[in-house]
Amino acid sequence: MVTKSSIRKGWEHVPVWLTVKICKQVAEAIHDSGAVFVFRGIDVQKLKAKYTNPHPVHGLALSHALESVQRVLNLDHTDESVLVLADEHHTAPDSRTRFRGMRAAAQRGYTSIPLSGLMDTIYFGPSNHSRLLQAADMATFLTNRSVTITESHPAAKKAMQEIKSNLDKATRFSYVWP
Template sequence: MHEFCSQSRFPSQRIPKSDRLLALENDLSRIAAGFFDSRTLTTQTELHGKDLFHGKGNAKGRKLADRVRVFQDIAALISDNGIPVRMIRIDVEQHRKKYAYPEPEYHLGLMLLLERFCEYLDASDDLGLAFGDYEADEVTRSVADFSEFKARGKTPMYLGRPLERLLDTIYFTQSHHSRFLQAADLLVYMAGRYENTQPNPDKWHEREVNAAWEKIKASGTTFIQRWP
């Protein structure tokens, strides 16, 4: 789960079909190697949206065009392969105003995201596994919530849905250990930046990264559920 922008939450994940996973893994490693000159998974070779955009962390000192190209390459990978993307945008302020006893945002985001995953899996008649970025204060809670939802037979929403197509548990790992999680991080960064505000048209990199995000949305495989 990721959080960007002061009053919005953007849980997100990509849902590649199993027969494309090896090719996608190789393509993501190729993108990382093109920027870092290494395919090895370390903190020094992690693709992180915020650092790439601002030239911080392991992207410090790198040419702006090279940093922008990473966003463009990820956008091309997602759109060219028709990879489904599901996101939940929670307007925290409106959520808390609307409900007398509002569901905690993290709990709500998890429920909605798992529902969208299973909605996709139902439509494609497939099974799936859920993976997440390791955050110590969220792991135990997420695993417990997921197992409770499955034990109840569905999510505890008014129109909750079964989660039987998601197997076993939610698996967590550090983002620098997974190119798939890193790609999701870039998507969440772009969504958080461009779904809430208009890009500055005077800045070349803003226009280019926003265009990359628009390309992903135009692919027809991206769905953002806005709550409430």
């Protein structure tokens, strides 16, 4: 399994200017590809403060993201179905089981609508072998950074504005559960 520390370790010798350039190029490529991006987040501290025994955060965030994808399909009035690919995660078996139920009906605490436009199952795989998952990881990382971190350096602020602008053009839905 890929961890945040292993990802950071892979970037530790990359100069900051090159990291910024790569992030800008990735955001531009995501926009130019025609991809549609959905961002869902959860404020974990507020979740734990509100509920004494909340649903597991990973499963909840995945369910919220899948519901947002279904809502985009509904808004677009499309008959297309969506194949769901996701990063490998230790909760994959439970997520697949819950997903089967969510396709048929809303699942209390997870979704408010059935996920009827999503195909078959969730296919979990290692992101280091999938450009699609890598792009989704980068879009998620960069969007989360823009939501949670206020850049203080003028050059960093300008770079994040450019990155966010490209990602916003590809984003159909963005929401962090408060």
